[in-house]
Amino acid sequence: MENRATLLLALTAVIWGVGFVAQSAAMSFMGPLTFNAVRFILACAALIPVAMKFEKGGINRATIRAGLISGFIVFLASTLQQFGIYITGSAGKSAFLTGMYIILVPILGVFIGRKTTPFVWAGAILASIGIYFISAPDGLTVIDVGTVLLTLCAVVWAVDILVIDDFVNEETNQNIKPLSLSVVRCFICGTLSLFAALIFEDAQPANILNGYIPILYSAFISVSLAHTLQIVGQKHVPPGRSAVIFSMESVMGAIAETIILGIFLTFTGYIGGGLIFSGIIISQINSFFPKKAHE
Numbered sequence: 001m002e003n004r005a006t007l008l009l010a011l012t013a014v015i016w017g018v019g020f021v022a023q024s025a026a027m028s029f030m031g032p033l034t035f036n037a038v039r040f041i042l043a044c045a046a047l048i049p050v051a052m053k054f055e056k057g058g059i060n061r062a063t064i065r066a067g068l069i070s071g072f073i074v075f076l077a078s079t080l081q082q083f084g085i086y087i088t089g090s091a092g093k094s095a096f097l098t099g100m101y102i103i104l105v106p107i108l109g110v111f112i113g114r115k116t117t118p119f120v121w122a123g124a125i126l127a128s129i130g131i132y133f134i135s136a137p138d139g140l141t142v143i144d145v146g147t148v149l150l151t152l153c154a155v156v157w158a159v160d161i162l163v164i165d166d167f168v169n170e171e172t173n174q175n176i177k178p179l180s181l182s183v184v185r186c187f188i189c190g191t192l193s194l195f196a197a198l199i200f201e202d203a204q205p206a207n208i209l210n211g212y213i214p215i216l217y218s219a220f221i222s223v224s225l226a227h228t229l230q231i232v233g234q235k236h237v238p239p240g241r242s243a244v245i246f247s248m249e250s251v252m253g254a255i256a257e258t259i260i261l262g263i264f265l266t267f268t269g270y271i272g273g274g275l276i277f278s279g280i281i282i283s284q285i286n287s288f289f290p291k292k293a294h295e
Helices: 002-026 032-054 061-088 091-098 101-112 118-135 145-168 178-200 205-210 212-234 239-246 248-261 267-283
Strands: none
Touching: 002 061, 002 091, 002 212, 002 239, 002 248, 032 061, 032 178, 032 212, 061 091, 061 145, 061 178, 091 118, 091 145, 091 248, 091 267, 101 118, 101 145, 101 239, 101 267, 118 145, 118 267, 145 178, 145 212, 145 239, 178 212, 205 212, 239 248, 248 267
16 A cells, blocks of 8 residues: 555656646746646536545534635645745746755754754754755845745745644544545635635636646646645655655656747856755655564
8 A cells, every 4th residue: 555655656756847847837827826727626516526435424523624724724834835936937946946845844843842863953954055056046045935935835835744644543543534624725726816816816707718838737637636635645654755756746847848938047046956855855765674572
């Protein structure tokens, strides 16, 4: 079961990596809040019949509670991410910076009683240097607002992974229904994004229709499919190992931007991306080796 779950998480990483291109392209047609509102509401609508078919007995209180909490977290993370993508204008750069959440998972885990390793701290230092290189390509002098937002986004996504692990981990036995959890998460995030968009943005239906391609990919592939794969996969794979698998998301984002949009990072940007990815891998070295039985 764990091998199958690992494949699901790997597919999730690929989907999310390509999704950065869709998220970047959508900014040519609409505002960040409008985009998030449309894609999460559509994702919710797509997941409802799936949840009804495969999860019998209706939604339970534990799943609703988990959905309310994680839905608010997703709203914060997706809002920070989309504004960061809008400001930086680079899917590849955004993917590498967002990928920092993989290092932050074990670091934040320390605050809830989980042990971490020197590899994590070494990886964090290396990735921090990478952030500086990838965020200040013009003379390495100024770190832009988009970088700050994407770094904060990485923190919130790290919290999301820990929260999901606590909710769906088999050891906690909270009887969470994965598909129903995805429905509630998407509904909460979409609704909050919609209210925010109505207040702060001027959403035009014509612009939304013109951006239908990135919306459809983001709604039905990046959100409804990938977020569900994340929840199902994390039920059988510990968060540290999940983080290693998700590290491929940042590389896929840069590759997809080059192949699909023909956009390349600057030389210092690639150095920064390489340092961040190296830091991610180093931080997870312990996860590559099985623990001894007596540990």
